Amino acid sequence: MSAGGDWIPATCSRADLSILFGVSIRTIDNLIASGVVQPAEQRGMYQTLPTITAYLEDLRNKAAGRSKDSALAEERAKQAAIEREISEIKLAQMKGEVLTLGEVATGWAAILQHVKSSLLALPGQLRTQIPHFGAHEQETARLLVRDVLNSTADEIEIGVAGTHVGDLRSDE
The missing domain is CATH 1.10.10 (Arc Repressor Mutant, subunit A)
Structure with missing residues (x-):
């Protein structure tokens, strides 16, 4: 040999x-x-x-x-880029620079609850502030506020994912 x-x-x-x-x-x-x-x-x-x-x-x-297989090399490059982006997001989360979807939803729910409470209180405040604003006008204002809250809740439900519409919808 x-x-x-x-x-x-x-x-x-x-x-x-x-x-x-x-x-x-x-x-x-x-x-x-x-x-x-x-x-x-x-x-x-x-x-x-x-x-x-x-x-x-x-x-x-x-x-x-x-x-030499460019498709394989391209796929590996994409995978590396995705892993790098995930690492950057995790680092930003650890630094407290980004919020999770849950944290954002919770924050907006609190804001919307405050807006709802303020708007529902408006008819009573109008009656105490305006002398000729009677019970009939207060009830009309309450119905208008309720309609505005419900139509806004409907628009949010159609266009915003992850929103808790119950936080805005008027129960009255």
Whole structure:
């Protein structure tokens, strides 16, 4: 046996490569298309040693993330960018620079509850502040405030995800 691998045939077929590499013939065809498999002069035959060397190099590159496959490299780059963005968000959360959706919803619920209470108190305040504002006018103002609150709640329900409409809807 010599150092040059004289015991290995100089050329082989797609089927031989498939058996040698333990992959399907379709995979061998893909390797041929990507230039990993080295063709021989004889039609349908391939250079054995250069193909094995190129295949091993291709496997090493894929394992190291240096694939010639641009789709795979692009996918890995996207994954790395997503992981980086997640890390940045987590860091910002730990620093207290961002709020969760739940915290924002809770804050807005408190604001809307205050607005609702203030608006529902308005008809009574009008009656105490305006001398000729009678019981009938107070009831009309209460109905108008209730209608405004309910229509606003309907608009929020249609357009804002995560909003608790019950915090704004008038129960009166």
